[in-house]
Amino acid sequence: MNETALIIVDMVKDFTDPDGLVFYPQNREILPRIVQVLEKCREKGKLVIFLQHCNRAGKPDEKAAAMRPNCVEGTSGIEIDPMLKVNPEDYVIRKRRYSGFFGTDLDLVLRENHIKNTVIVGTKTNCCIRATVTDAFYLNYNPIVIRECVATNSETVNEVHLNDIQKYLGTVVDMKTFFEKLDNGEW
Incomplete structure (x- = not known):
């Protein structure tokens, strides 16, 4: 039984496009690696x-009012980055x-598909990644974060949150290890 899901967090144009309302370059850097993970997960x-x-x-x-405007419905800012193809x-x-x-x-979708492992990639490590990982942990999923496939606008902040995730909430792996475990049927 397939017990693993890939969850791609907020890789939308407002975060990934240089013209986006809350763009930062780290999101462009992780996009090609997320594409590789997406392709491998689809293959499996x-x-x-x-x-x-x-x-x-x-x-x-x-x-939302307390933050810079971003990801507003009806704008192109909420569109998933075109590098990431959404299949039917x-x-x-x-x-x-x-x-x-x-x-x-999300929890209902995961349960209906008998998912146990949640592979979480995307942006922002200190906000949306961390919060999603925390809730996955509390809901008894096995959160797995791929180090090269998450980002925020500070490498120090990114590392602090990845260290906390590894210590308290789930597993942080590099892409090579993830691909090996996927190929071996561990995930």
Whole structure:
């Protein structure tokens, strides 16, 4: 049984495109590596889920109002980066908070597909990655983060959160190890 899902967090144009509202270059750097992981997971028949940050246009949202405007519905900023092809069998789940589990049906989708391992890649390690990993851990999934496939705008902050994830919440691996375990059927 296939028990592993790839969850790609918030690789949308506002974060990945140089013209995006909250762009930073680290997201462009990780995109080609995420594409490699996506292709390998598809080759192995893994479930693919795209989390798509999306703030409602013209509606109250105290959390979104406290931040720089970004990922507003109806704009190209919420579109998944074109380097990442979304297939018909993939899930695209919109979210309004850092965690992909909060206020979404992600947990239901994972349970309906008998998923135990959640491979989490994308942006921002200190916010959306960390929150999604934490909730995956609390919901008894096995969170796996691929080191070269997550980023934030500070390498120091990135490392601090990866270290915490490894110590308390899940597993952090490099791409080589991930591919080996995937090929060996461990994930």
